[in-house]
Amino acid sequence: MSKKPIRTKRKQAGLISRLRGNFLTGLVIVLPVALTIWMIWAFIGFVDSSVLPLVPEGYKPSSGWRGYGVIVFLVFTTVVGSLTKGIFGKQLLKYIESLVDRMPIVRTIYNGVKQIVETVLNQSNTSFEKACMVEYPRRGIWAIAFVSTATKGEVLAKSGEEEMMSVFLPTTPNPTSGFLLFVPKQDVVILDMDVEAAAKLVISAGLVMPPTKEEIAAGKAKPRVINQK
Numbered sequence: 001m002s003k004k005p006i007r008t009k010r011k012q013a014g015l016i017s018r019l020r021g022n023f024l025t026g027l028v029i030v031l032p033v034a035l036t037i038w039m040i041w042a043f044i045g046f047v048d049s050s051v052l053p054l055v056p057e058g059y060k061p062s063s064g065w066r067g068y069g070v071i072v073f074l075v076f077t078t079v080v081g082s083l084t085k086g087i088f089g090k091q092l093l094k095y096i097e098s099l100v101d102r103m104p105i106v107r108t109i110y111n112g113v114k115q116i117v118e119t120v121l122n123q124s125n126t127s128f129e130k131a132c133m134v135e136y137p138r139r140g141i142w143a144i145a146f147v148s149t150a151t152k153g154e155v156l157a158k159s160g161e162e163e164m165m166s167v168f169l170p171t172t173p174n175p176t177s178g179f180l181l182f183v184p185k186q187d188v189v190i191l192d193m194d195v196e197a198a199a200k201l202v203i204s205a206g207l208v209m210p211p212t213k214e215e216i217a218a219g220k221a222k223p224r225v226i227n228q229k
Contacts, residue, residue: 044070131198133189134167134181144198145169147190151182161185175202 048069052060061068083089100110128146136143151164163185170178191198197210 047073128168128195131191131193131195132165132167133191134169134183134187136169136181142189143169144191144202145181145188146195146198147188148180155182170199170202172205173203175199 044067048066051069051073055069055072084093097110101107128148130147132145132147133142134145135141136145145167148166148168151159151166156164159182161184164182165185165188167181167183167188168178169181170176192213193201193210200208201210
């Protein structure tokens with residue numbers, strides 16, 4: 001008589017376990033999509049709220065059209081870019097920058113923002129080359145980093161090293177912030193994974209492990225989710 005309640009409890013526990021597993025699996029699929037849509041929607045709303053007040057009343061949509069400000073911003077930016085390519089636009093830009101250089105605080109902010117934007121948009125020499133590992137914050141502890149370029153100039157000359165590499169050490173879960181490290185070349189371990197796969201590893205706090213070179217060759221290139229149990 002006592003076996004039936006035990007079996008019933010086991011079935012209920014098994015059902016709860018399956019439901020929990022299905023929920024977590026669905027969460028892995030739904031949450032990234034939902035967050036992506038929310039971030040895009042919030043960004044469009046931010047641009048609209050910033051741009052629409054600057055648009056003349058005659059050119060504003062009669063009803064609330066979300067995304068109209070984004071279109072205006074894209075058109076305006078494209079027009080400005082085409083104008084600055086001409087002789088008149090270049091001269092005007094030089095004149096504006098000369099005025100900005102005369103303003104102490106504004107000059108610092110403008111030059112800093114301009115340098116950051118140019119660095120992000122430049123896809124030739126300033127993009128990260130490879131993913132790597134460096135021992136940080138002490139020997140025996142390894143961290144994921146991105147190779148920026150070979151270290152040159154005064155930093156290399158005064159370091160006492162023959163060859164050094166400039167690497168960017170990202171933080172989790174936001175890989176856009178981090179630390180710039182100058183590491184001896186022999187202490188940098190280059191990884192086979194690309195920069196995108198390494199970024200996913202950093203963002204997921206080590207839960208999404210990229211496949212190894214052998215797994216890719218064997219056709220098992222799906223990223224592995226580490227089970228902490």
